[in-house]
Amino acid sequence: MxxxxxxxxxxxxxxxxxxxxxxxxxxxxxxxxxxxxxxxxxxxxxxxxxxxxxxxxxxxxxxxxxxxxxxxxxxxxxxxxxxxxxxxxxxxxxxxxxxxxxxxxxxxxxxxxxxxxxxxxxxxxxxxxxxxxxxxxxxxxxxxxxxxxxxxxxxxYAEYTMVYFNKDLFKKYGIAQPTTLDQLTSAMDTFVRHKVTPLANAGAEYMAQQYLYQLALSKADRSWVDRYELYKGKTDFHDAAWTYAATTFADWVKKGYIGKDSTSAKAEDAGVSFIRGKAPILFSGSWWYGRFQQEATFDWGTFLWPGSNLTLGSxxxxxxxxxxxxxxxxxxxxxxxxxxxxxxxxxxxxxxxxxxxxxxxxxxxxxxxxxxxxxTLSGRDGLAFYPDWPVNGFYDVLVSETQKLMTGGEKPDAYLSALQKAYDAGAPKR
Structure with missing residues (x-):
């Protein structure tokens, strides 16, 4: 990231x-x-x-x-x-x-x-x-x-993000491996009904902003990525993709898919919650893969984010x-x-x-x-880089603003306006 x-x-x-x-x-x-x-x-x-x-x-x-x-x-x-x-x-x-x-x-x-x-x-x-x-x-x-x-x-080496899931917990609650976003949402609803927070998350570091960026990517295409990452055109944080991402992320917090108590958590906390079998789902990068192979004692698997040709990676x-x-x-x-x-x-x-x-x-x-x-991702030109890359200091802005979105201290529209202001201030004038 x-x-x-x-x-x-x-x-x-x-x-x-x-x-x-x-x-x-x-x-x-x-x-x-x-x-x-x-x-x-x-x-x-x-x-x-x-x-x-x-x-x-x-x-x-x-x-x-x-x-x-x-x-x-x-x-x-x-x-x-x-x-x-x-x-x-x-x-x-x-x-x-x-x-x-x-x-x-x-x-x-x-x-x-x-x-x-x-x-x-x-x-x-x-x-x-x-x-x-x-x-x-x-x-x-x-x-x-x-x-x-x-x-x-x-x-x-290369890296990309994917959905890690605890097969044992999915089996325990009678949930099949999701192949569509609707099925993933349904799976998270089932976990919430059983008082299990579905998504491992880290609001104090990169993980929360990467959830949100992936939601945007599911409504985006390569030209959208090129505008945002390579300045090939103007980036509008109030476009359909960013708006969907911010509103959906905020809604997922309200629905209990993402725990508010993860606002101050770090990536290590999220990874450990998955390793210990507490969180059934973690969306993050291939950099966790070897560690999960060594430390996870349950049956687990992975799949690419459903319903999206693009995902974070490079x-x-x-x-x-x-x-x-x-x-x-x-x-x-x-x-x-x-x-x-x-x-x-x-x-x-x-x-x-x-x-x-x-x-x-x-x-x-x-x-x-x-x-x-x-x-598979490389074959479909699916690597969309990372949300903090475009401008210097944007990582810290994404962390603090996404934390506000998680706590409800900032609404999606204000969140997107804050990102627009920081991005425009740092992007080269062309």
Whole structure:
């Protein structure tokens, strides 16, 4: 998301006292000893990406005798809030995971804090490994707008949102797997009648706004997404799609589909409520998939949001090389390794969505289903990015305004007007 963020569940499991290792490299593109790759990322150690990248570190050091990877665990919010300051100093890492989109990687590229990877992408074949839809978030123009221009980041996985559902709870209450929005609504009505809040939710982080954005997407098309995300036309927050989303979301709170007590909850709280069998439904991203595989003790499944060709998703967060990186060639080598067949196959079998794996090498049934659903979305051009991407600071606006909508402190019309004001203030004038 998150965006958003994606606002990764992994950020919540990173210990506040994690050991921070100091850098041995100098600043700038030259003059390094070539013996250290300073790496930052925020994936949980048990997530698909965390497992795959840990293996990549071991293989990288084996392939580069005398080179040591110094990995520092960072929280998503930590990197999000301090990136501009840190990358403009001599403390910049050589390689860093960073959120994609105009308001994040695009902003850093516009500020001149990231290395132009265009030539490297062509030389190493990254441009041929990534589909056009996934590549959208790798390229940014001079205004920091994604979709064209120079390469400033490279994903090695993809992500998308889906409906996770507890099959045991559905069976307990005699509910079939929904295939339409009406059936999903009927299922939620049944849970409410049995005093079960259907939807896991997190009002204090990305999850609530993503529910609302998905409702809008169910009434939208690609040109609507392009207007909103890429500024290809004017975005009207009082149009049919946004109005439907805001009014339906507010109605779902009133009906008890979404608990008002989740207004201050974080994504980790929502994920844990699903893992513990308390919430029968969670709508969120593929970044939860590997964790649910490991921790959920009940039978669960997934399906794409019914009645919508579009859903939230994109290429994964980006590997970016700071302008002040001391060991850029080592950083390029590490990116290359994470796109290798071995690492991509491992990522796929651990519950990630690989971009360059051998289909036959992914054998886990749930992982195969995850990848098949992504292929379905890609095939219909269904990845619609995330709601907080268009303008800098919009994530915080979405969080606070959606919380007001949940508590009833703001009506749908006022909510949409607040979003319009913040969006217009931050969008480039074209």
């Amino acid at each position: 998150l965006t958003a963020r994606r606002r990764m569940a992994a950020a919540a499991v990173i210990l506040s006292g994690a050991l921070l290792l100091t850098s041995c490299g100098g600043s700038g593109g030259g003059g390094s000893d070539g013996k250290t790759l300073k790496l930052w990322h925020y994936e949980g150690p048990d997530s698909a990406m965390g497992v795959a990248w840990n293996q990549a570190i071991h293989e990288f050091e084996a392939q580069h005798p005398g080179v040591k990877v110094k990995f520092e665990e960072k929280g998503f919010e930590q990197i999000q809030k301090t990136a501009s300051m840190v990358l403009n100093s001599s403390d910049a890492p050589d390689l860093m995971e960073y959120n994609k989109g105009n308001a994040t990687a695009g902003l850093l590229s516009k500020q001149g804090l990231l290395t132009d990877l265009t030539a490297e992408a062509a030389k190493r074949g990254w441009d041929r490994k990534l589909s056009a839809g996934v590549r959208t978030t790798s390229e940014y123009d001079s205004a920091g707008i994604m979709g064209s221009g120079k390469w400033y980041g490279v994903p090695d 290429g994964g967060n980006l590997w970016v090389v700071p302008k002040n990186a001391a060991n850029k060639e080592l950083a390029y080598d590490f990116i290359d390794l994470t796109l290798s067949k071995d690492i991509q196959n491992l990522l796929g079998n651990k519950g990630g969505v690989p971009l360059a794996a051998d289909a036959s090498a992914v054998t886990d049934p749930k992982s195969k289903a995850l990848i098949q659903n992504f292929d």
